[in-house]
Amino acid sequence: MGMPELEIYSMIGAEGFASLVAAFYRQVPQDDLLGPIYPASDLPGAEQRLRDFLIGRFGGPQTYIEQRGHPRLRARHSPFHIDQTIRDRWMRLMDNALREA
Template sequence: MSFYDEVGGAETFQRLVHEFYVGVKADPELRALYPEEDLGPAERRLRMFLEQYFGGPNTYSQERGHPRLRMRHAPFPVTLDMRDRWMRHMLAAMDTLELDEAHAEAMRDYFMRAAHMLVNTDDTPHASL
């Protein structure tokens, strides 16, 4: 049985990603990173990606090719603040699920590693010269 199946399959990932985007919609700074007016397509892409990553259907790769997370996020300014905002909403979404601690910890660990890896812009205030 895959991790995907162990945590509840499609229903779990649909709930997780939907709750995550509820948080994104309420966060103007993070929401500004999403160029689409309708977050539905972004929600679908994240859900498909997470399902595939955690052992579910490989629909993401079939439709979009290799995930290449860093490349796909390169056009967007992913700062430490944006990483932290993303994590705050993802962890809040995780809290809506009833996962056992081992599965929840594995997911939190992945989210933290992936979010940190995507930081591509320094958001440290620079002193004037």
């Protein structure tokens, strides 16, 4: 690894993050653990929020912060009951997505 985090956006661009996050969310609706947690009526919105956050975090435009303010990710995840099993599932779907993209 050892990839300088803030250079990742210039390496893979918005398209790279878009295909990563699309590959993640493509798996969510049919997932028995994550499917019920995510807002079924606003999956495209959820996809956009994660994509914009990651783009900003890895050296791209700060669109997420402009639209949502400080990420406050601990607070924004607090409505969901995220235990180790659900965390492990999230990581597995993201791992699949990384390999696919």
